[in-house]
Amino acid sequence: MSGTVRTSGDRGRLGNALSGLAVAVGCVLFLGGFAWGAVEYKPYTVPTDSMTPTVKVGDRVLAQRIDGSKVRRGDVVIFQDPAWGDMPMVKRVVGVGGDKVACCDSQGRLTVNGKGIAEPYLQNNPLTKGRASATDFTAKVPEGQLFVLGDERTNSMDSRVHLQDAEHGSVPLSTVSARVDAIAWPLGGGVLDRPKAFSALPGGVSQLGPVKLVLGSVLLGLLLILGGAAYGPLTQRLGRKKAVAGVR
Structure with missing residues (x-):
């Protein structure tokens, strides 16, 4: 052998x-x-606690480069509007062009076109008494605009502060530069889920970018x-x- x-x-x-x-x-x-x-995403350090508890002050996030036409309700976006101080801001989109956004219904929820929106990302706060906002408001979002709120509703300088502006507190689609997909630091922050409550509205919610890949x-x-x-x-x-x- x-x-x-x-x-x-x-x-x-x-x-x-x-x-x-x-x-x-x-x-x-x-x-x-x-x-x-590097092509799809840009890093961004969140400067305030207005998006707590979803994104905390000092968190380093990965934001997908997009234009305003791709934004959907529920997205956490980065925008820069001269009327808001001309500095990058991070907020959650709750209304798009044509929407009627109001607060609050009998259950204390935010409503979009009369539909109550469950917002599990909000933390319990005695100042809001379980409501989506401590103050009532109603706004009609002009076409080509976005109505944005912070997840920390007690101190967020968002669309509610600008309700008396010509655009009723909304910001132009053209001011959006990116959509937050994940928290890169601290480690373990994970990806940001799209809120299910907005999926039943026309246009649905956006799809997560290629951050996992x-x-x-x-x-x-x-x-x-x-x-x-x-x-x-x-x-x-x-x-x-x-x-x-x-x-x-």
Whole structure:
């Protein structure tokens, strides 16, 4: 009988080849994920607590670059409007062009076109007494505009403060630059869910961007790089140990 005996040198070369392949693929995924993320997303540090508890002051978020035409009710957006101080702000969209937004119904809920909206992202606050807003308001959102509120309704400087403006507190679609998809820091913040209550309204809710794929590509690439870098030396060491054991 004849056969092929695989030497420790053969195993070492195979280990090095697999190690190099894993590192190469890992680099492609890691760098590709970063490049994809840089095109789709921009980081933004939240400067105030007006979106607590969804997004806290100092949180670092990933915001997908979009234009206003892609915004849907329930989205947390970043916008910059000269009438609001001409600085980037982060708020939740609760009404779009043509909507009648009001507060509050008999259950203390925000209403959009007469439909009560459940807002599980609001935290209990004694100042609001379980209502979506401590003060009542009604606004008709002009076409091409958005009505925005903070999730911390007791101190958020949002559309309610600007109700007497010509646009009834709303901001133009053109002022929106990005939509928040995930909290990058602190770690474990996760992605932002789209509120289900808005899905029953015309236009529904927006779809989550590719943030999970981007992060998955970066993490998988990093694991392959680290694993590949360790695999080659490990197989060589095991091969040498087996060779020494065979001589004995």
